[in-house]
Amino acid sequence: MAHQEKETGGLEWRITMGDGSSKSLVPETGPISRIWMGLKGLMAGLVLKVWKFLNKAWDIGVDDPRKVIHCLKAGMALTVVSLVYFTRPLYEGVGGNAMWAVMTVVVVFENNVGATISKSLNRVIGTTLAGFLAFGVHWVASQSGQKFEPLIIGASVFLLASAATFSRFIPSVKARFDYGALIFILTFSLVAVSGYRVDKLFALAHQRISTIIIGTSLCILVTMFICPIWAGQELHALICRNMDKLAGSLDGCVEEYFDHNGELKDSDKHPDKKLLGYKCVLNSKTPEESMANFARLEPAHGRFSFKHPWQQYLKIGASMRSCAYSIEALNSCIDSENQAPEFIKKHMSNVCLKVSSTSSCVIKELAKTIKTLKKSSSIDFLVEEMRSAVQDLQNEIKSLSNLLSPAELLLPGNKKTEKTTSTIHLLEVLPVVILASFLIDISSRIQDIVKTVEELAKVAEFKAEVDDKAKQNQASSNRIVPSQQNDDQQTMKALERV
Amino acid sequence: MAHQEKETGGLEWRITMGDGSSKSLVPETGPISRIWMGLKGLMAGLVLKVWKFLNKAWDIGVDDPRKVIHCLKAGMALTVVSLVYFTRPLYEGVGGNAMWAVMTVVVVFENNVGATISKSLNRVIGTTLAGFLAFGVHWVASQSGQKFEPLIIGASVFLLASAATFSRFIPSVKARFDYGALIFILTFSLVAVSGYRVDKLFALAHQRISTIIIGTSLCILVTMFICPIWAGQELHALICRNMDKLAGSLDGCVEEYFDHNGELKDSDKHPDKKLLGYKCVLNSKTPEESMANFARLEPAHGRFSFKHPWQQYLKIGASMRSCAYSIEALNSCIDSENQAPEFIKKHMSNVCLKVSSTSSCVIKELAKTIKTLKKSSSIDFLVEEMRSAVQDLQNEIKSLSNLLSPAELLLPGNKKTEKTTSTIHLLEVLPVVILASFLIDISSRIQDIVKTVEELAKVAEFKAEVDDKAKQNQASSNRIVPSQQNDDQQTMKALERV
Numbered sequence: 004m005a006h007q008e009k010e011t012g013g014l015e016w017r018i019t020m021g022d023g024s025s026k027s028l029v030p031e032t033g034p035i036s037r038i039w040m041g042l043k044g045l046m047a048g049l050v051l052k053v054w055k056f057l058n059k060a061w062d063i064g065v066d067d068p069r070k071v072i073h074c075l076k077a078g079m080a081l082t083v084v085s086l087v088y089f090t091r092p093l094y095e096g097v098g099g100n101a102m103w104a105v106m107t108v109v110v111v112f113e114n115n116v117g118a119t120i121s122k123s124l125n126r127v128i129g130t131t132l133a134g135f136l137a138f139g140v141h142w143v144a145s146q147s148g149q150k151f152e153p154l155i156i157g158a159s160v161f162l163l164a165s166a167a168t169f170s171r172f173i174p175s176v177k178a179r180f181d182y183g184a185l186i187f188i189l190t191f192s193l194v195a196v197s198g199y200r201v202d203k204l205f206a207l208a209h210q211r212i213s214t215i216i217i218g219t220s221l222c223i224l225v226t227m228f229i230c231p232i233w234a235g236q237e238l239h240a241l242i243c244r245n246m247d248k249l250a251g252s253l254d255g256c257v258e259e260y261f262d263h264n265g266e267l268k269d270s271d272k273h274p275d276k277k278l279l280g281y282k283c284v285l286n287s288k289t290p291e292e293s294m295a296n297f298a299r300l301e302p303a304h305g306r307f308s309f310k311h312p313w314q315q316y317l318k319i320g321a322s323m324r325s326c327a328y329s330i331e332a333l334n335s336c337i338d339s340e341n342q343a344p345e346f347i348k349k350h351m352s353n354v355c356l357k358v359s360s361t362s363s364c365v366i367k368e369l370a371k372t373i374k375t376l377k378k379s380s381s382i383d384f385l386v387e388e389m390r391s392a393v394q395d396l397q398n399e400i401k402s403l404s405n406l407l408s409p410a411e412l413l414l415p416g417n418k419k420t421e422k423t424t425s426t427i428h429l430l431e432v433l434p435v436v437i438l439a440s441f442l443i444d445i446s447s448r449i450q451d452i453v454k455t456v457e458e459l460a461k462v463a464e465f466k467a468e469v470d471d472k473a474k475q476n477q478a479s480s481n482r483i484v485p486s487q488q489n490d491d492q493q494t495m496k497a498l499e500r501v
Numbered sequence: 502m503a504h505q506e507k508e509t510g511g512l513e514w515r516i517t518m519g520d521g522s523s524k525s526l527v528p529e530t531g532p533i534s535r536i537w538m539g540l541k542g543l544m545a546g547l548v549l550k551v552w553k554f555l556n557k558a559w560d561i562g563v564d565d566p567r568k569v570i571h572c573l574k575a576g577m578a579l580t581v582v583s584l585v586y587f588t589r590p591l592y593e594g595v596g597g598n599a600m601w602a603v604m605t606v607v608v609v610f611e612n613n614v615g616a617t618i619s620k621s622l623n624r625v626i627g628t629t630l631a632g633f634l635a636f637g638v639h640w641v642a643s644q645s646g647q648k649f650e651p652l653i654i655g656a657s658v659f660l661l662a663s664a665a666t667f668s669r670f671i672p673s674v675k676a677r678f679d680y681g682a683l684i685f686i687l688t689f690s691l692v693a694v695s696g697y698r699v700d701k702l703f704a705l706a707h708q709r710i711s712t713i714i715i716g717t718s719l720c721i722l723v724t725m726f727i728c729p730i731w732a733g734q735e736l737h738a739l740i741c742r743n744m745d746k747l748a749g750s751l752d753g754c755v756e757e758y759f760d761h762n763g764e765l766k767d768s769d770k771h772p773d774k775k776l777l778g779y780k781c782v783l784n785s786k787t788p789e790e791s792m793a794n795f796a797r798l799e800p801a802h803g804r805f806s807f808k809h810p811w812q813q814y815l816k817i818g819a820s821m822r823s824c825a826y827s828i829e830a831l832n833s834c835i836d837s838e839n840q841a842p843e844f845i846k847k848h849m850s851n852v853c854l855k856v857s858s859t860s861s862c863v864i865k866e867l868a869k870t871i872k873t874l875k876k877s878s879s880i881d882f883l884v885e886e887m888r889s890a891v892q893d894l895q896n897e898i899k900s901l902s903n904l905l906s907p908a909e910l911l912l913p914g915n916k917k918t919e920k921t922t923s924t925i926h927l928l929e930v931l932p933v934v935i936l937a938s939f940l941i942d943i944s945s946r947i948q949d950i951v952k953t954v955e956e957l958a959k960v961a962e963f964k965a966e967v968d969d970k971a972k973q974n975q976a977s978s979n980r981i982v983p984s985q986q987n988d989d990q991q992t993m994k995a996l997e998r999v
Contacts, residue, residue: 078663
């Protein structure tokens with residue numbers, strides 16, 4: 004018996020057997036309709052993929068609109084250089100070799116001004132050098148008779164191409180002249196070998212160089228004057244951003260540790276993204292180096308002079324990375340299964356949080372110093388506050404150790420004290436003590452960052468902050484008694500002991 | 502009064518004054534001789550610089566002769582492609598556009614097979630795609646009248662160039678098709694714009710594609726058949742090398758710590774280079790990723806099939822980096838000014854050294870597993886040995902904690918023991934305990950590496966080692982009693998507790 008049934012989604016024919024079970028009737032599918040179904044599935048998958056891809060691209064664009072601007076600039080530069088083709092006098096001026104100008108724009112146009120200048124210089128110098136050398140070789144070859152000509156040219160191409168390829172393995176060449184070496188090989192081969200066939204070699208070389216100069220100047224003008232992105236400024240911003248991330252991670256890690264099962268977890272106050280900000284610092288060596296390399300070539304821009312000490316930023320970056328390694332170790336404490344008992348955590352939490360918050364204050368102040376290019380008036384005070392917090396933490400560890408140490412308990416007078424009730428085991432204290440030792444380690448690494456930033460302030464001649472109001476604010480929030488500040492050296496010594 | 506005096510180096514005229522002081526007589530130097538001196542100094546400096554540069558280059562060549570071979574291969578490929586110029590039928594076959602073949606060889610020829618294939622594919626696909634698209638646009642433009650032609654072409658160049666430039670910001674595109682996108686822009690602009698001037702556009706495109714195919718095939722043949730360098734093999738070797746470096750650093754750090762003022766320092770048994778080997782692991786993320794990307798494109802070679810799971814190597818690399826971060830933290834223990842007293846160090850040294858040596862044995866065995874592509878028969882045993890060493894270390898920490906803990910001393914029966922003589926302070930023990938906790942952390946991270954390597958062995962279907970002799974050797978050197986091996990799970994649980 005067959006009956007019709009309405010399912011949730013669509014129409015279905017169902018047959019009920021004698022034993023009560025039912026079987027649905029699927030319409031017979033021919034090979035064509037099956038292929039059609041397959042194609043439809045494929046298309047749907049493709050559309051979905053494309054849609055996801057576009058979505059991702061959109062996010063990237065929204066995240067950093069300057070990338071979109073860069074693309075529009077690139078499109079514009081290419082359209083402008085195409086004008087050479089559309090304008091007859093220009094096209095004939097370069098003897099129909101307008102192609103080289105287009106090529107130059109495509110390969111030389113980079114995201115920031117420094118990179119564009121670097122590639123332009125590489126292209127111009129590499130082409131000129133190789134061009135002259137190829138002329139020389141060509142002249143020698145043409146003097147030595149038709150039989151030897153190809154031999155001499157072939158041998159010179161082999162030797163010079165090998166040598167230039169090898170030079171790209173040398174780190175100092177690779178960092179600055181990698182593209183130049185490539186262009187050198189390219190031009191040398193083209194000119195030396197073309198010379199065998201092309202008669203007007205000099206005209207060819209002249210046209211090639213003039214088109215390259217048209218292309219590079221256009222690129223440099225466009226990158227420099229239309230919404231410019233400066234490598235130096237980028238490096239500067241990267242360092243500031245990374246400092247803020249370091250401070251955020253440090254704060255987040257310690258808070259997360261002491262509120263492991265507390266309120267923070269529920270309200271998700273410190274999402275993973277903030278906690279793991281330090282990982283960006285771990286991986287920023289390569290971009291920092293390349294940007295410092297490009298920044299050297301940039302003219303004065305914004306608040307940066309031509310001689311701004313970009314190399315010093317690399318030192319700051321290195322000291323930040325060293326700090327990030329310690330935060331990585333600190334972070335592993337949080338994930339560790341081995342946690343101290345709640346009461347010990349509570350006991351230590353205040354003093355540990357103090358160290359982390361003063362440390363992150365120091366980092367934030369350094370970030371502000373770099374951001375504003377002004378010597379901070381409060382950094383010494385903040386460092387001092389961090390040191391005193393570290394000192395407190397060390398005292399706390401000592402007091403923990405007194406709870407453990409039997410020495411005190413064996414003194415005659417102490418036997419009747421009730422300290423035994425709070426007796427704790429080393430293994431229980433260990434996780435917190437290790438966390439504390441990381442914090443102490445991090446604070447000493449932060450002092451290295453302070454040193455490198457101070458060096459930058461000195462070399463780049465940062466001006467002093469002249470904000471009296473800020474100073475007064477600090478004085479009122481000053482939690483250290485003046486007399487205590489005089490004990491600076493003693494604190495220092497105590498610090499070195501632990 | 503003037504008198505002649507012989508100085509150590511050369512001849513000097515010296516005049517003695519009335520007051521006893523003397524003044525040397527320097528011969529008057531004219532401007533020409535001064536310029537000459539300056540030039541000489543400049544030349545000497547230049548020669549010295551060039552000499553240093555050449556020396557460095559020589560060292561690089563000696564250090565890795567394959568780099569020299571690569572350069573010779575590049576020179577050869579270029580010389581061979583130049584033959585197109587020297588052979589009339591070939592030159593005329595490509596309509597005088599032999600230049601493109603030379604250019605292709607210069608830009609496509611890379612250090613390893615995978616990179617060359619990747620660039621070749623990018624170049625061929627990018628050119629073809631852009632070529633067809635440009636044809637389409639050109640046809641549309643030519644249909645719409647002379648007035649609109651440059652407008653349509655200009656707008657399409659602007660739009661497509663912007664879009665392609667933007668696509669290079671998308672990480673998945675950047676990793677694989679960065680060069681392809683560049684070539685796409687280049688070809689599209691050239692063809693679309695040239696179409697405005699060149700009549701035989703189809704012939705031009707045909708020649709360009711055929712020259713590119715000549716160039717890429719030549720490059721692929723040369724990289725693949727003359728002393729090939731495979732990206733896969735390089736990645737494989739890099740992972741093995743990094744493992745050995747990790748093991749060396751781990752051993753070196755711990756030995757250095759416990760012999761801080763001992764013999765090791767004098768005999769310089771562990772030069773810094775070995776100690777700091779782990780730093781290579783920290784910075785190897787980028788090369789690993791790019792090599793894994795290239796390795797996917799390579800055909801089966803040596804012991805690797807086409808489907809070798811190169812992505813798994815990235816996981817191994819990541820787990821090694823996580824281990825290297827811990828070693829970085831361990832290394833900071835050595836440099837720390839805050840050292841435990843000598844007697845505590847001595848007390849702990851054996852058990853710590855045991856952990857580090859068993860851990861580095863595990864890493865070395867993993868390196869061997871990967872090197873030989875064979876499942877290790879002894880890895881389980883070595884891991885077990887490492888765990889038991891960790892267990893010993895934990896017991897040792899506990900016993901230290903007993904020395905500290907007052908609980909034991911307050912038991913009535915223990916009061917008369919002489920344990921008080923060996924009473925130690927928590928702060929004194931701390932540095933060693935922190936080092937120990939790092940070691941325990943490292944051993945757990947090594948177990949992660951073991952897991953990733955085992956996964957690789959499973960996916961890549963490594964064969965079992967069938968070396969019975971080796972098994973016997975291990976059995977005889979087996980320091981764990983068989984019954985203890987059955988306690989595996991208990992040890993595991995104990996391990997998780999700390």
